Amino acid sequence: MKPPATRVLVIGYVWPEPRSSAAGGHMMQVLETFLTQGWDITFSSPAALGEHKADLQVLGIAERAIELNNSSFDEFIHELAPDIVLFDRFMMEEQFGWRVEKCCPDALRVLETSDLQSLRDARHQRLKSHLKAHPDSDDFSALFTPALTQECQLMADTDLAKREIAAIYRCDISLMISNVEIRLLTEQFKVPAALLHWCPLMMEAPTAPFTPFEDRAHFLSIGNFRHAPNWDAVLWMKNSVWPLIRQQLPGAQLHIYGSYTPPKATALHNPALGFHVMNWAEDALAVMSAARICLAPLRFGAGIKGKLADAMLCGTPNITTPIGAEGMVDDQPWPGVIEQSAPALAAAAVALYQDRSRWVQAQEDGRQLLAHRYDQNIHGPALIECLEQCRSNLANHRRDNFTGSMLRHHAHKSTQYMSQWIEAKNRSL
Structure with a gap:
């Protein structure tokens, strides 16, 4: 029986x-x-x-x-x-x-x-204290790598x-x-x-071909607006990272998707500056697959980041911080670039956006990382x-x-x- x-x-x-x-x-x-x-x-x-x-x-x-x-x-x-x-x-x-x-x-x-x-809350409090003491700071290396x-x-x-x-x-x-x-x-x-x-x-590592470099355009950021690290990342992009990217790529566009978009987020929408707040994505993987670069400049947080796993699934290289990459990789190559300051993040984003060979390698690194770590x-x-x-x-x-x-x-x-x-x-x- x-x-x-x-x-x-x-x-x-x-x-x-x-x-x-x-x-x-x-x-x-x-x-x-x-x-x-x-x-x-x-x-x-x-x-x-x-x-x-x-x-x-x-x-x-x-x-x-x-x-x-x-x-x-x-x-x-x-x-x-x-x-x-x-x-x-x-x-x-x-x-x-x-x-x-x-x-x-x-x-x-x-x-x-x-x-x-x-852990996430303690890091948030540490960031607030840092910004209070250094309101113009754009380098957070001291916060990203504590023992x-x-x-x-x-x-x-x-x-x-x-x-x-x-x-x-x-x-x-x-x-x-x-x-x-x-x-x-x-x-x-x-x-x-x-x-x-x-x-x-x-997850299952993707086996089908990815959308190629030539068929992709724009930068993308995605995340639930109710999650405090995501909202903080949007503000840092708006105030510090994105203006530096636009200086070097005047025609660049950033599309920001997120569920439960509050009025304070829609108020940041500024097409003239290429900063588009797009609300919720009906198909997050579709918009991720159409983007050339995923931006995830997280200044605090914990756990591992679903948005970066989705980027790997879609073959979209990412630009993130040590907080974004924490817990997601050991000795494997990172499928993008990890930086700790607004100027470094912007420079890495511009370089990877324009370098097809590096971009293709980062895409393949993501496929291998999924297969190695998230099977x-x-x-x-x-x-x-x-x-x-x-x-x-x-x-x-x-x-x-x-x-x-x-x-x-x-x-x-x-x-x-x-x-x-x-x-x-x-x-x-």
């Missing part, structure tokens, strides 16, 4: 939007990996539906809206009885972890970190880091998209390696093997993670009482 399918419950911070963000794309890759195993998946979220939400039901994934601070979730998860619960970012583990443990104590608890938000010890010192005293790393301890396995962040957690914060699994973007035929099975091994040895795995057990005991009690107090208060209104 065939055993019942593994039941998976995903508790999403938002409903996945793979065409709006790398986080949404990675979530869909994880879900598709589960589907290849024949697993029975339910995706739930307390968030409102977004404009560009993926149609999960057409993939055979059940959808369920849930509420914060409401015991109706207990009834729902008790009836579902999942074997695996995946928390999409640490805030969902904080909200629902105690309920999952109470109702389904034997379910494997997995955290999809997306990126280390505490991991410095990154740890930057994060260690923040509430966000304590919350996020506590959630990692409370879960059985955390999916890490960046191996640099794994090193930061294990080497500096002393998180046990057994609690972390490297799960980068999972879904390697990372998909590795993810399944990790989860299955952890499930088969769950009691010992948890026994070895006493810190996590201790944090669950204390944190979940306080979270439980606060949640029950809020629910009781809401009922009295």
